[in-house]
Amino acid sequence: MNSMTTFLVRRLTATVGLLIVISFVTFCLFQFGPADPAAAACGQECTPERVAEARVALGMDKPFLTQYFSYMSGLFDSRTVGAPGAQTLCDWPCLGKSFQTNEDVTTIIERALPYTLSVAVGAVVLWTVAGVTLGTLAALRKGKTTDKLIVGAASVGVSLPIPVTGLLLLLVFVSTLDVLPFTTNAITSPFGPEGFDGWFLNYLLPWVALAVLFSAQYIRVTRSNMLETLGEDFMRTARSKGLSRTKTVVRHGARAGLTPVVTMLGLDIGLLLGGAVLTEQIFSVPGVGFTAVHAAQMGDLPVTMAITMLAAFFIIVANVVVDAVYAVIDPRVRAA
Amino acid sequence: MPHEKTPDPSRGAAEPLLRIRDLHVSFPTDDGTVHAVNGMDLTLGRGETVGLVGESGSGKTVTSQALMGLLKETRASVTGEILFDGTDLNALDEDRMRAWRGKKIAMIFQDPLSAMHPFHTVGAQIAEAYRVHNKVSRKAATAVAVDMLGRVGIPDPKRRAAAHPHEFSGGMRQRAMIAMALVCEPELLIADEPTTALDVTVQAQILDLLGDLQRETGTAVVLVTHDLGVVAEVCHQVVVMYGGQCVERGAMRDVFRDPRHPYAQGLLASMPSLADTAGRLTPIPGFPPSLTTLPAGCLFADRCPQTHLVPDDLCRSARPELAGSAAHPSRCHQEVHAIQREAAR
Structure with a gap:
């Protein structure tokens, strides 16, 4: 089954690469899509100032690639999420926190x-x-x-x-x-x-x-x-x-x-x-x-x-x- | 383990191994009934080889399927007698036929790549053929398979038995196919165009191998082919088929030296010859008859260059019977009415 091992190694390597690409594309879709997470997060009575605050809280004021890498780093270690001063810990594996309940997304998925x-x-x-x-x-x-x-x-x-x-x-x-x-x-x-x-x-x-x-x-x-x-x-x-x-x-x-x-x-x-x-x-x-x-x-x-x-x-x-x-x-x- | 067989002297020449009498096969289709075989006769003694020759659609393959009983429980209608060792295969039920298939009558096919299962090892496929008819362990059957692969000339058979068909060359695959067919030492082997898909050099090797194994085991062979060169090399007897009928049969030498039927003459004339390098090949004009609406007269009449030699347009109005000498009859009105034939070639 030697050929089988080679086959699997080759396939798995390709898979890891593909997963990275997929994660990047998905991240782009949500960053550059029509929905504005900051506007959604700040709720009913939204002033431009509050949107800007939300933007900082969500880390969206940082450059795009920095955001991507900090998001992805959550897959390898716990990280902190939120505005400076109001940061909360997001346990590993971290996929961010829900805007609605402030629960770890991982917990929500584990439950579902x-x-x-x-x-x-x-x-x-x-x-x-x-x-x-x-x-x-x-x-x-x-x-x-x-x-x-x-x-x-x-x-x-x-x-x-x-x-x-x-x-x-x-x-x-x-x-x-x-x-x-x-x-x-x-x-x-x-x-x-x-x-x-x-x-x-x-x-x-x-x-x-x-x-x-x-x-x-x-x-x-x-x-x-x-x-x-x-x-x-x-x-x-x-x-x-x-x-x-x-x-x-x-x-x-x-x-x-x-x-x-x-x-x-x-x-x-x-x-x-x-x-x-x-x-x-x-x-x-x-x-x-x-x-x-x-x-x-x-x-x-x-x-x-x-x-x-x-x-x-x-x-x-x-x-x-x-x-x-x-x-x-x-x-x-x-x-x- | 296969060993040498000696022909049973008590049976002698009186009872041939295989005698087909007036075999008819037809298939109902949406476009009407296809009459694939229309009165086929054949006799084959133990250990002999008969060549079944004809172009595509002449009924060669359907005849061999009928011999294997593979048309049972299908929509095909098969009438006539196929006497194998005195038993009419056509009257046999599927269960008894199944017990004989592979054991007494085996078959090899034109394209060994598609005829072998792509997912199973070659050894397993041969072992399976053995285990169907012999109550032995998987291990013992594999040993038989390896031994058989060695006998058909495959080097390092133990290792090759664990390989899959796609890892074999064309010639090696056909050798493996032969090993699979002969593993139960059948009395009759049907070889359906066994060399057509192979290189010419490999063809000769396969034919030699078949000949050697046949001498060793005493298996009779029905060799289905369109290649007269192959027939000349290995067959004792020839049956020329056209439109699902035997149009001429006889000893190989006689048919080649003195073909009686215009179709057989045409076949021989269309064969390339090394001696006659400058000449062009002579094709037989026209196409085989439609098998759904058979003509009333001789099936070859439309393509026959000799119909003018027969009076009263008999060729188009009456179907001729096999006639002429008992050892070398042909199905032609010239033979029936003892008309002085034109010089053959």
Whole structure:
């Protein structure tokens, strides 16, 4: 696995570089964007003097690059934030303090992340299992009724936006049938006092809402890739060795046909960890996406920016993981 | 571990290993039914090699798929008899056919790169072929695979068994493919254009290897090819196919020296010859018939330069049967009606 090590080292180096670029670009976006953090921070009765004060308090009077480096230094050590004389300590890792609550941004994100993780884990498992199983089944039954039903369902699913599915689910299962609880903020993990059952029931509806949308895409991708793989020469070779149809599909087809699904899955997980904005809004889950929307509405720049960077970070990491997994699956990738 | 086989004397020459009688294969498609094979006959003795020759679309590959039973449980309709060692493969159910596939009848393909799984090691792929039919441990099967790789002339087989197909050269890949096909010592090997994707020098090596292994193991070979040079090198018998029919068959020497069917004559004439350096190649004009709407007469009539020799426009109105000498028949009205043929070439 020597080539594998080289591969990983090379990828990780590139990743660090990419993260630096991303952080810089994000920082620029918020510095030179239309929103003025100082005006937002000084509140209702704003005089030009108070804006200027706020500017100093936020450190925005300093040169741009100095601001960037002092912001980034928070990733390596604690630093002080605020106007001279009224400085407060921001513990490592520091991403600034919220304009709203003066809390460390890191604390806010730490609080939100378990919710987002809970939503992501279940949704990913649900849509992957459903998408891959149904997609493979459709490919194996191509042109038959089963295939048509699955493809039809996928077309419906892919065109149902989260707000529609989400509200319908709430209406049917919570308001009308009353078989599921309304989502509560008290449960953040399957290991808490409410146990796995409580966690499962609490997040079931958000999972289903996400899964309806995503599994539809996974069905389509799995089906078309499996169809392509089923027609490959090596599948015919496997059959001519004497393998049964099922073993041929499982041992030879799945690994080749599902690689594109792995790519898609990695990227979707990365995206989801940055916050399922709509889902968290609809089901009032105070996760990363929910927090980001709230912060953006309130003009809470440090929080918005930190979450933007976090989302970018997750997507980049997901990319690296996908590449690594790809290299494990496909030996031809390692050489390239 | 593979070892030398001696032909069973009790069976003798009376019962050939393979006898195909009146094989028809058709596929329903959106554009109508495609008649890929239209009455194919073939006989092959143990340890013999027959060349199945014809251009693209002549039904060679479909015939070999039917032989492997790969058309079972598909939309294809297969009729006729494929007697293998006295058993009709066409009547066999999928389960029994599967047990024979790879064990009694094996196959190698034109492009070994796409025919091998890109993610599995070469050794694992050969070992898998062995383990399908032999209850042995993974380790024991790998040992067999390594041994087999050595037998097909791959240097340092132990190390190469752990490599993936893309790390092999074209010739080495085809050797590995042959190792995979022969690991269960099949009685019949179908080689579908095994040298077409290879360099000419490598082609000769692969053909030599096939010949050597065949002498060692007594495996009969159906060699599907469009390359008459390959046929001349290794085959005892030749079957010339056109439009999914056998249009001429006979001993290799006879067919090459005295081709009876105008199509076979054309094929031989279109072959480059070293002796005749100044001459241009003579192509056969026209295209093969559409397999969805077969003509009523001889399938070759539209391209045949000799239809004027047959009276009453029979060539376009009646489908000829195989006729002529039993050892070297051809499917031509001239043969059927014993018309004095034009000098072949």
